[in-house]
Amino acid sequence: MIMDKKCEIVQDLLFGYKDNTLHNESKKIVEEHLKTCENCNKIFQDLKEEENNISSEKKEIDYLKKVRKNINKKNKLLIIIGIILTIVVAFNICIFSYYYKEAGKLQVFLEDDITQEQMEEIESKILEIDKNANIKYYTKEDSLNEMKSKIENKELLSGYENRK
Numbered sequence: 001m002i003m004d005k006k007c008e009i010v011q012d013l014l015f016g017y018k019d020n021t022l023h024n025e026s027k028k029i030v031e032e033h034l035k036t037c038e039n040c041n042k043i044f045q046d047l048k049e050e051e052n053n054i055s056s057e058k059k060e061i062d063y064l065k066k067v068r069k070n071i072n073k074k075n076k077l078l079i080i081i082g083i084i085l086t087i088v089v090a091f092n093i094c095i096f097s098y099y100y101k102e103a104g105k106l107q108v109f110l111e112d113d114i115t116q117e118q119m120e121e122i123e124s125k126i127l128e129i130d131k132n133a134n135i136k137y138y139t140k141e142d143s144l145n146e147m148k149s150k151i152e153n154k155e156l157l158s159g160y161e162n163r164k
């Protein structure tokens with residue numbers, strides 16, 4: 001391949017021409033030469049194409065980075081929502097089980113002179129309605145003690161106790 005002096009000069013200037021950093025005079029020389037020299041023109045096109053590939057590659061990388069960033073953001077949000085939901089659900093389960101324990105306990109206050117037969121009758125009637133009923137029987141003595149344990153100021157009950 002024969003390459004004349006002009007081609008050599010122009011090819012040295014091609015990078016500058018591509019990046020638009022040449023003085024007007026040099027720019028003109030390159031422009032004029034590219035119009036007539038197929039070889040230099042081809043080198044210039046290759047140069048431009050290479051740059052386009054690099055910039056599109058860079059764009060692609062930037063895009064991927066952006067997507068990854070968004071995914072990370074979304075993931076973080078999902079994790080936070082997950083944690084909140086877990087806390088809420090766990091909290092509700094605690095409340096529910098507490099309620100269930102308390103509400104499920106059926107308190108039955110019995111007269112002192114109740115017979116075993118009467119007690120069984122009461123129990124069977126309760127179990128007819130709710131066979132899972134958790135029945136707790138209280139005598140008058142039991143209920144007094146229960147009340148005492150619930151009332152902080154036990155002196156309030158001393159009068160009642162003394163009357164017995």
Ligand SMILES: [Zn+2]
Nearest residue numbers: 007037039040
């Ligand atoms: Zn040339």
